[in-house]
Amino acid sequence: MTNPFLSxxxxxxxLPPFASITDxxxxxxxxxxxxxxxxxxxxxxTDPAEPTFENxxxxxxxxxxxxxxVQHVFFNKTSSDSTEATDALxxxxxxxxxxxxxxxxxxxxLFARLRSVHERRDALDLTAEQRYLVERxxxxxxxxGAALADDDKVRLRxxxxxxxxxxxxxxxNLLADTNDLAVVVDDVAELDGxxxxxxxxAAEAARERGLEGRYVITLVLFSGHxxxxxxxxxxxxxxxxQASLSRGRRGGDHDNRELxxxxxxxxxxxxxxxxxxxxxxxxxxGETAGTPGAVADLLGRLAPPAARNxxxxxAELERVAGRTIRASDWAFYTExxxxxxxxxxxxxxxxxxxxxxxxxxGVFFAAGLLYGLRFAERADLTGYHPDARVFEVTDxxxxxxxLYVLDLYTRDSKRGGAWMNPLVSQSSLxxxxxxVVNNLNVPKPPADQPTLxxxxxxxxxxxxxxxxxxxxVARVTYxxxxxxxxFRDFVEFPSQVNEMWMLWPEVLANxxxxxxxxxxxxQRLVDALLASQGFNQGFETSEYLAAALLDxxxxxxxxxxxxxxxDVEAFxxxxxxxxxxxxxxxxxxxxxxxxxxxxxxxYDAGYYSYIWSEVLDADTVEWFEQNGGLTRxxxxxxxxxxxxxxxxxxxxxxxxxxRGRDARVEPLLARRGLA
Ligand SMILES: [Zn+2]
Numbered sequence: 001m002t003n004p005f006l007s008x009x010x011x012x013x014x015l016p017p018f019a020s021i022t023d024x025x026x027x028x029x030x031x032x033x034x035x036x037x038x039x040x041x042x043x044x045x046t047d048p049a050e051p052t053f054e055n056x057x058x059x060x061x062x063x064x065x066x067x068x069x070v071q072h073v074f075f076n077k078t079s080s081d082s083t084e085a086t087d088a089l090x091x092x093x094x095x096x097x098x099x100x101x102x103x104x105x106x107x108x109x110l111f112a113r114l115r116s117v118h119e120r121r122d123a124l125d126l127t128a129e130q131r132y133l134v135e136r137x138x139x140x141x142x143x144x145g146a147a148l149a150d151d152d153k154v155r156l157r158x159x160x161x162x163x164x165x166x167x168x169x170x171x172x173n174l175l176a177d178t179n180d181l182a183v184v185v186d187d188v189a190e191l192d193g194x195x196x197x198x199x200x201x202a203a204e205a206a207r208e209r210g211l212e213g214r215y216v217i218t219l220v221l222f223s224g225h226x227x228x229x230x231x232x233x234x235x236x237x238x239x240x241x242q243a244s245l246s247r248g249r250r251g252g253d254h255d256n257r258e259l260x261x262x263x264x265x266x267x268x269x270x271x272x273x274x275x276x277x278x279x280x281x282x283x284x285x286g287e288t289a290g291t292p293g294a295v296a297d298l299l300g301r302l303a304p305p306a307a308r309n310x311x312x313x314x315a316e317l318e319r320v321a322g323r324t325i326r327a328s329d330w331a332f333y334t335e336x337x338x339x340x341x342x343x344x345x346x347x348x349x350x351x352x353x354x355x356x357x358x359x360x361x362g363v364f365f366a367a368g369l370l371y372g373l374r375f376a377e378r379a380d381l382t383g384y385h386p387d388a389r390v391f392e393v394t395d396x397x398x399x400x401x402x403l404y405v406l407d408l409y410t411r412d413s414k415r416g417g418a419w420m421n422p423l424v425s426q427s428s429l430x431x432x433x434x435x436v437v438n439n440l441n442v443p444k445p446p447a448d449q450p451t452l453x454x455x456x457x458x459x460x461x462x463x464x465x466x467x468x469x470x471x472x473v474a475r476v477t478y479x480x481x482x483x484x485x486x487f488r489d490f491v492e493f494p495s496q497v498n499e500m501w502m503l504w505p506e507v508l509a510n511x512x513x514x515x516x517x518x519x520x521x522x523q524r525l526v527d528a529l530l531a532s533q534g535f536n537q538g539f540e541t542s543e544y545l546a547a548a549l550l551d552x553x554x555x556x557x558x559x560x561x562x563x564x565x566x567d568v569e570a571f572x573x574x575x576x577x578x579x580x581x582x583x584x585x586x587x588x589x590x591x592x593x594x595x596x597x598x599x600x601x602x603y604d605a606g607y608y609s610y611i612w613s614e615v616l617d618a619d620t621v622e623w624f625e626q627n628g629g630l631t632r633x634x635x636x637x638x639x640x641x642x643x644x645x646x647x648x649x650x651x652x653x654x655x656x657x658x659r660g661r662d663a664r665v666e667p668l669l670a671r672r673g674l675a
Contacts, residue, residue, distance in 0.1 A: 003025050003029050004017050004020050004025055005025060006029065006066060008069075009069075012392075013400070015424070016435075018073075018384045023086060026074050026077075026089055029070040030070055030074075030093060033064065033069075033070050034096070036066050037063050037064035037104070038103065038104075040062075040063035041060070041063060044056055044059045044110060044113070045107055046109070050116075051113035051114075051116040051117050053117055056110075056113045056114060056117055057114070057117060057130070057134055057137065058478075061427075061429055062430065067100075072424065074086070074089075074090075074093075075421065076384065076421045076437055080414045080439045081385045081411070081413045081414060082413045082415075090168060091165070091169070091172070094165050095161035095162075095164055098160040098163070099157060101144075101160075102153075102160055105140070105141050105144040105145075105146055106146050106156070106157070107146075108146070111146040111147070118135065118138045121134050121135070128649070129477055130477075132648065132650070136480070139286070140286070143274065143285065144274075148273070148274070152273055156270065156273055156274075159266055159270045159273070163266050166263050166266070169259060170248075170263070170596070170599045171415070173254040173256050173259070174247065174248055174254075174593075174600070176253075177254040178247060178416060179218075181219055181247060182205070182209075182218045182243075183239050184214055185202070185214065186215075190233045190236050191215060191231070192233060193233070194227060194230055195350065197445050197452050198227065200449060202215035202217055203215055204444065205218055218410065218412075218443075219240070219243060219244050220441070221596065222589050222590060223241075223244055223588065223589055223590065224241065224244065224327075224587075225240050225241070226456060228240060228241065228330075228332060229331040229347075230347055231332065234328075237329065237332060238326070241328035242328075245591065247593060247594040248591075248593030248594050249568070249569070249593040255593075256593040256594070256599070260593060261562075261565060261566070264555070265563055267562075267604065268557050268561070272559055278292065278558060279557075279604065280295070283605035286487075287606065288487050289489050292556060295552060295612070298611065298615075299545055299552070299579075299611070302541065302545055302611065303542075303549070304580060305673075305674040306537075306541035306545055306674060307538075307542055307583065309542075309674070310583055313334075313536060314583075314586075316337060317330065317333040317334060320333055320336055321333050327584070327587050330585055330586070334539070343524070343528040344528040344535075345525070346455045348525065349455055349529075351515055351516065352512040352520075353453040353454070353457070353511075353512065354451065354452060354453075355452070357511045358458055358461060361510045361513075362462075362510065362511030362512075365507060365510050365511065366462075366504070369630050369635070370630060370632065370638075371473065371639050372396030372397075372632060373393055373394070373401060373469075374394045374395075376391065377389060377390070377392075378392050381403070387407055387411075388405050388407040389405065389406050389407075390403055390405050391406065393472055402426070402434035402435055402471075403433075403436075404435075404437075404438070404472065405436065406438050407438065407440070408451070409441075409443070409451075410444065415596075416596075417596075418438070419438075419464065419467075420436055420438050420464050420467035420471060420495075421436065422434070422435070422436050422483055423436065425483060426475065426476065426482050426483060427476060427477065427478060427482050428475070428476070429477050430479060434471055434472055434482075434483060436468045436471040440457065440460060442457055450515050458502055461502075462499045462501060463498060464495065465495075465498060466496065466498025467491075467494070467495045469494065470484050470643050471483035473643050473644050474646030476645075476647070476648045481648040484647075485646065487647075487651055488602070488606045488609050489609035489613060490609075490616075491609070491613070492609055492613040492614070492617075493613035493616045496614055496617035497638075501630065503529070503530065504629065505526075508526065534671075537672045538673070539586055541672050541674070542581055542583060543586055543587065543588060543589040545579075545611070546576055546581040546583075546586070546589065547588045547607055548607045548608045548611065549579050550572060550575055550576065550588055550592065551595065551603070551608070552608060553571070553575035554575075554592065554605075555605035568592050571592075572591065614668055615663050615664075617668075618670075619667050620658075620659065622667045623659060638658060642654050642657075
């Protein structure tokens with residue numbers, strides 16, 4: 001048997017041959033991938049010819065084909081359908097991948113060649129994308145330590161290896177603790193308030209765990225839980241909230257507190273080694289934000305009015321509840337106020353959000369009207385799991401766009417949250433098309449029942465599909481710029497914009513149809529929903545900003561300051577109090593011990609990115625609204641000037657090209673009630 005990763009896929013759109021991939025293939029493929037790329041880099045570094053764009057930069061971009069193939073498939077597998085074997089391999093691979101990346105970025109011969117091309121870039125007759133690539137590669141290599149002295153490089157490699165191991169361990173602990181802390185309910189009466197589908201899903205989850213006849217509520221990634229909005233049993237609400245908040249901080253094998261402290265300390269040390277005052281300074285230097293100060297300015301501008309709004313909301317909730325409310329009560333009374341004062345009953349909307357209709361007649365429909373894209377399921381193409389469906393995407397003129405894989409349902413082998421991954425990254429240099437996958441965590445109903453989505457899940461669907469679109473329609477030459485390979489504080493922007501279409505009248509009318517009666521979602525519910533959009537924004541903005549500020553606080557530390565922190569809970573409390581976001585009833589969206597974005601997921605010192613890019617999002621939504629909304633002309637402009645560019649251009653330049661000016665913060669302030 002030959003390893004399926006060693007040669008290019010022969011399937012349509014280079015879809016990985018999932019049917020013939022086994023857990024045993026990954027390890028050998030990584031070995032071969034490391035060796036292949038190191039040999040390719042060695043050939044570049046020792047090339048006797050004068051460095052040119054072609055023999056250095058393009059050659060580097062072409063290198064590592066096997067590694068790229070196996071990485072895409074493996075990391076999708078470990079996040080959405082992990083096994084004991086892939087978990088073990090991931091732990092073993094983390095330091096090896098870090099070391100491999102370092103071996104390339106820190107190679108002094110390669111760096112000298114890159115710098116040589118960079119210095120002569122004006123004389124080399126480069127395209128704009130080539131020139132930008134050279135600049136980015138040199139900046140990245142410098143930030144990665146390529147200019148360091150040899151003994152500093154040794155220390156840097158140690159730090160990178162240790163940090164990647166710690167992050168992987170953090171993620172594994174979190175998944176294990178999240179599963180262990182799933183809330184078991186004995187009596188169905190306690191589930192009062194949940195609809196039949198949710199109760200069936202809880203019974204199914206219990207069966208899967210061998211708890212026949214009982215009910216299991218699995219935790220989600222953030223501090224609260226979607227069911228807190230409807231469960232009438234106060235005690236059960238509190239059990240769910242306490243279970244969620246206690247993740248990673250209750251002693252035992254899955255405690256993440258020591259990992260948090262060590263990660264913060266080592267990141268600070270690494271930043272200093274690279275010449276930055278803190279990890280936050282190091283990170284933002286490579287983002288559109290530029291400095292931690294710019295981030296602090298934006299967050300600092302938003303925090304006081306957000307906390308003020310949250311306090312006002314709490315007073316209103318307590319008036320309705322007739323008592324002081326706790327964090328676990330917030331969503332429940334929010335729904336009551338929403339229903340009573342705004343006449344919005346989100347639970348009553350679920351029967352109108354049948355997943356297949358949301359997908360075909362909502363998500364795909366909007367992309368069709370805007371960009372002319374067409375979607376056809378390819379049942380003949382096998383995904384990596386029976387629930388992963390494959391769709392072919394074509395342009396209005398029939399031209400190939402790529403493949404879209406959708407993996408909707410939650411399972412114990414899938415990490416929490418929702419996300420998009422590339423399975424094949426488009427590049428005209430390598431000749432590869434694009435294949436992307438969306439993962440959601442929707443509870444799976446029994447086979448005879450429809451999948452009904454919550455309002456939040458519909459939002460998430462449109463959001464993640466926005467990432468998928470960004471990946472699907474980008475057309476770049478070099479793999480480094482492919483699809484969503486853009487700055488982290490820019491990458492959420494296109495996905496946030498895509499959320500605007502979920503309530504767009506023409507789209508909503510097309511997909512929000514009652515799964516039994518066929519009736520359209522009553523206009524009364526739609527109007528009330530639109531009218532209530534500023535509702536609960538104090539809470540939502542505060543819980544988000546608290547997490548963003550916490551993430552900045554951990555990473556604003558020098559290594560000496562980080563070494564002095566010994567108590568995770570006390571540090572959190574102080575950091576939140578300092579900005580006035582230590583609200584007892586509004587827990588931070590993620591506490592440090594389950595803050596996967598910042599301690600394992602690649603959003604370290606970057607969780608601010610969501611609101612940073614929302615400035616662009618709100619400004620863009622305003623543009624669409626002022627220019628006729630959902631039209632092919634508008635979609636084509638956004639696609640041509642922004643989505644299609646991928647990372648091949650300075651993102652703020654691309655934004656100016658699309659919008660005609662820089663973004664303004666006012667639409668965001670208005671949207672979130674912070675003006
Ligand atoms: Zn996103």
